[in-house]
Amino acid sequence: MSVDVTIRIAGQAGQGVQSISAIIGKIFTRHGFYVFINQDAESRIRGGHNFDQVRVKDEPVYASKDKLDYLVCLDENAVQVDLPHLDPDGIAIYDGTNSDIKSDSHNYFSIPLEQIALKHGKSKIMVNSVATGAVFALLGFALQPLLDRLGEQFAAKGSDIVDRNINSAAAGHRYVQENLKVVSGKKIPPGSFSKKKMLLNGSQAMALGAICAGLKFYSGYPMSPATAIMEFIASRAKEYDIVFEQAEDEIAAANMVVGASFAGARAMTATSGGGFCLMVEALGLAGMTETPLVVIVAQRPGPSTGLPTRTEQGDLNFVIHASSGEFPRAVFAPRHAEQAFYIMAEAFNFAERYQTPVIILGDQHLNDSYFTVDELDLGRISIDRGKIVSEDRNFSAKDYKRYAWHESGISPRILPGQSEAVLYADSDEHTEEGHITESSAVRNRMVEKRMRKLNGIRNEMSPPLIYPSKKADIVLLSWGSLYGATKEAVDRLNRDGIAAQMIQFSDIFPFTTAPFLKKIKQKAKIFAVECNYTGQFADFFTRESGVSVFHKLLKYDGRPFSPQEIVENVKERI
């Protein structure tokens, strides 16, 4: 029996929705399962309606399901809003003690969460642990791993808090076992305990990846959904000798990163589309001065303030084209947390090898969602700092030219102070020495030098993922965080007898030179799936490859695509 269970925890901001999902996610990750947690939150600290949706599978999972197997309602509003999403065989629980809502369906059960919390945990705050205990009983899963985890999680708060949480969880578990014997929902079988797999969200994966790639300087300004990146780096800065500076604005953040990178440190900033608007000037500066610059842009729906806590892929055109003038850049859009981790080292390598900006394009769906990730391998991370002239090389310090001509466009850097030579870096058009010039001959040569680097980058871009290898009449084209939903949609279509294939890009710009089109049917109907209004990637794909898209499947309500939505839309059009 395969395992595929979806649990939604819904309630107001501040009620502890995320703490319940985190504990469930952690325990099943430790017991051999794969977890995906999608966060749906409003831009507020208290109140409103939020939910976390935890999906537990026995194989890697990267997307949410539409129908819920379990629904935990922490307030009355959640019952009204979320109950329609319950699977006909699903189970909802809610504390109906003081509520007018009476169960009129066979799968809605009232549990006196608050009474149990007061009795066994001596506080209403313990409702979360009671509900978590109840969920474990409904899942038919052992209680002990939950108690162990609560003990671990609250250890720092003292034995009283630990005991109250443990007693509450046990009481919630017991209540379900004693009172809801008839309930038969989906179960999760026992798994073997191991602490090899990790549970982390896209932001944490990016921050981890950057640190392991040698990040030594971070500057940023908080902006959802990128803030978790800076918070994680700040929390580790002391331990790993990283200079962390919260800037006065994104303009300063990006310029500080340029300064630190110029000085020789691996440096980075992260923001969302609105903050990136302010960084664009520095992006051009890095392009012109040929300074390595790594920027994470975690997209949210725009323009302007948009929907701060929701998702979109609307900034693709923006990041590809941002800045005045022309210069080379690379854009990557990771598919999931694991790839986000590994792509960071590549981003730094590209930025230093080509001495130019590199953008990692995430989105709320990737950055805030939690993924179970198999053990990460530091051995897979290679460090390439590009061409740096060091003291031992045989060159005359007097003759050093920062922008010396080279076929590849890449001129060796020196790191200021770490060599007898000096360098001039300039945002004006400049000579090979780095001094301001108006010469048309030099201008031509310098533009050509910089743009030559784009060829090098292009040749290094990885081709898209083609899945499965068997050619099919239907092809789903997607990029970045839509990997999970697209892959699952392809699997379901094939299972339903509709032959389908997926082209999935994570190396976005410049467009790959790899001959990947040979791997798909020439006359296949291509459905471009993306979260924006105009189909930005589809247009880019057509422009670069010459291949037309049959239909654009677009969504811009700030919510991610589910596999089911994609399958239904494709079926309607064939």
Added chain:
Amino acid sequence: MKGERTISLKDFDSDDPIAWCPGCGNFSILKALKQAFVELNKKPHEIVIVSGIGQAPKTPHYIRCNTFNGLHGRTLPVATGVKLANRELTVLAEGGDGDGYAEGGNHFIHAMRRNIDVTYLVHNNQVYGLTKGQTSPTSCLGFVTKTAPLGSVSPPLNPLLLAVASNCSFVARGFAGEIDHLKKLIMEGILHKGFAFIDILQPCVSFNRINTFKWYAERVYHIDDEGAYDLNDRPAAFQKAQEWGKRIPIGIIYRQAGPTLNPQQSEIPGSIPAKQKIDPAAFSGIFELFT
């Protein structure tokens, strides 16, 4: 300055031809800056000058030293990044009044608050030079320019008063007409452990016919010629910073007593971000947080 001086003015010669107007106040500032480096025995490769855009930010091109000539108004964030990444470097930021007080105003306030060890030189000529004569944040009331044909209607910004109010740990004013005095100020600024701000009165011979060399020469006086003045006295600094008109004080207006450095620079022993070797294997312990 311990030991023998090994550096001379010639070491700072740049072969980039100078593109300023003849008679520009910038020539004197350039001279004072080079002299300060020589007297401090700084080697060219130990120095980084970060500049913005305008006439003043061209200065580092005319000195042999590491230069980052970046964006208009963004000198201080870049200089902050350079210094935090390699605190062994002597880092200066240089720009004009438009660069520093208009476009870069926000960065100026926060750089003073951060107190990173950077020396900030502002060539203040009270007018826009590179763009040929528009109003600056420090243009006097009534000053007629192409963008204020009826005269400037907003009162000028007082950068020194702003600096004292922003808790800047070193606040000074120099004058391009007094090279030796300016040289000493720059030396004091570089030696100061923390953010050192020096506003430099710099006559513009092309676009400012009011605040000329003569106009300034008639008004400036040395603070330390006037008897006892306590550099650590902040209330006194507030008063001194507001003197303008018939008499204009030059010299150090305020210097914070005691250790001033931002902990980002002083509390991480032995680890220079720009010099650290990168070894991914060193991070194996980090995953435990997520298992």
